[in-house]
Structure formats: structure tokens, C-alpha cells
Amino acid sequence: DTGVSQNPRHKIxxxxxxxxxxxxxxxxxxxLYWYRQxxxxxxxxxxxxxxxxxxxxSRLLSDRFSAERPKGSFSTLEIxxxxxxxxxxxxxxxxxxxxxxxxxxxxxxxxxxxxL
Amino acid sequence: AQSVAQPEDQVNVAxxxxxxxxxxxxxxxNPYLFWYVQYPNRGxxxxxxxxxxxxxxxxxxxxxxxxxxxxxxxHLKKPSALVSDSALYFCAVRVSGSARQLTFxxxxxxxxxx
Numbered sequence: 001d002t003g004v005s006q007n008p009r010h011k012i013x014x015x016x017x018x019x020x021x022x023x024x025x026x027x028x029x030x031x032l033y034w035y036r037q038x039x040x041x042x043x044x045x046x047x048x049x050x051x052x053x054x055x056x057x058s059r060l061l062s063d064r065f066s067a068e069r070p071k072g073s074f075s076t077l078e079i080x081x082x083x084x085x086x087x088x089x090x091x092x093x094x095x096x097x098x099x100x101x102x103x104x105x106x107x108x109x110x111x112x113x114x115x116l
Numbered sequence: 117a118q119s120v121a122q123p124e125d126q127v128n129v130a131x132x133x134x135x136x137x138x139x140x141x142x143x144x145x146n147p148y149l150f151w152y153v154q155y156p157n158r159g160x161x162x163x164x165x166x167x168x169x170x171x172x173x174x175x176x177x178x179x180x181x182x183x184x185x186x187x188x189x190x191h192l193k194k195p196s197a198l199v200s201d202s203a204l205y206f207c208a209v210r211v212s213g214s215a216r217q218l219t220f221x222x223x224x225x226x227x228x229x230x
Contacts, residue, residue: 104150107161
């Protein structure tokens with residue numbers, strides 16, 4: 001399968017613990033996005049990379065959240081000192097784009113975080 | 117700022133009947149508009165997009181959407197619904213001329229009744 005891959009698919013943790021999610025985008029895609037989705041809501045933008053550069057971050061991304069994309073390939077999203085409000089589905093998407101191109105996003109199946 | 121509204125949380129339609137899922141948007145500039153579908157325990161799947169040109173856009177699985185600039189709408193349609201079309205549908209917008217992220221609506225649950 002050459003789609004967007006996310007791991008782990010489900011993570012249960014205790015409040016205060018750190019968690020890390022990994023996203024492997026479609027190999028030729030230079031853009032990578034992280035979104036968060038809670039029940040009954042649409043995906044909310046968190047951050048966006050073009051190659052290895054993090055170009056935009058949402059104000060939803062508090063200082064407990066950090067994302068990286070070393071070498072412009074896979075990406076990790078780390079949440080430190082998790083809170084119950086962090087419980088959500090974390091979605092990764094990738095696209096092939098240059099400049100302001102209109103490439104659609106291809107989404108992974110998500111990583112569901114449950115904070116107890 | 118950009119935003120999307122999906123005024124209906126739930127749409128029910130009988131199999132074989134036409135379906136419409138509504139979407140309105142707000143952007144400063146020309147919009148790029150998208151529809152995605154989400155099946156249970158699956159990621160979002162791209163259905164179709166409007167960038168420029170013909171206001172009627174055709175996409176996957178027989179879906180189409182009509183861009184209406186004066187009404188700032190981008191409603192999703194299908195002439196004959198299938199039970200397998202039952203899923204959660206999201207409209208999304210991005211302003212043209214920008215590589216910025218998509219802004220999604222809150223979603224509409226479509227149920228096609230046999």
C-alpha cells in the first residue's frame with residue numbers, strides 16, 4: 001500500500017505522559033499536514049511542512065505540541081504532558097504541490113489518542 | 117480568514133433518489149473547494165475539487181458538485197443514491213494563490229435508506 005501511513009493507530013495514555021505519533025507520507029509528496037479531529041467535528045489544522053520546513057502552525061498547537069519532519073520524509077507529532085482535552089484523532093495528510101498549486105490532500109487513517 | 121458551513125448535520129435519503137449535501141464558504145479571494153468522504157474507521161477520501169473553469173465538477177463514485185459564486189455555495193450532489201454512499205461528508209476550502217491549509221466544515225452524516 002503506497003498511501004499515507006500513521007502509527008500507532010490507537011494510543012491510550014495517562015494524563016501527564018508524553019506521546020509521539022508518526023506519519024509516513026506518500027513518497028513523492030513534498031507537503032505534509034497534521035490535523036486534529038474530535039467527535040462530531042471536522043478536521044482542524046495543526047501544522048504544515050513543505051519538505052523539512054515547518055511553514056505554518058495553528059494557534060491550536062500549544063507549546064506542549066511539537067512536530068518535526070527531518071529530511072523531508074516522515075514526520076512525528078509529539079505531545080508532552082498530555083491532558084484529557086488532547087483526546088482526539090490525529091490525522092496526517094500529504095500532497096504534491098509547488099507554490100500555490102491546488103493539489104488535494106491524501107489522508108492517513110489517523111492515530112486515536114485517549115488520555116485517561 | 118476562511119470558513120466553511122455545512123448547515124445540515126444529518127441528511128437522510130431513500131436509495132435511488134437524488135441526494136444533495138449543502139456547503140457554503142467564506143474566503144478573501146478566489147476559493148479552491150473540495151469534498152471529502154469519511155467511512156467509519158477510515159481516513160478521509162478525496163471526492164472532487166473545484167479550482168477554476170466549469171462550475172459543475174464531476175468526481176469519484178458518481179458524485180458531482182456545483183460551484184455558485186454568487187451564493188458562495190458548493191453543494192454536493194448525486195443523481196441516484198446508493199446505500200453504500202452512507203458516510204460522513206466534509207466540505208473544505210482554501211484560498212487560491214496560497215499554499216495554506218484546508219479549512220473543513222463540521223461534516224454532514226449522509227444515510228441512504230434501502
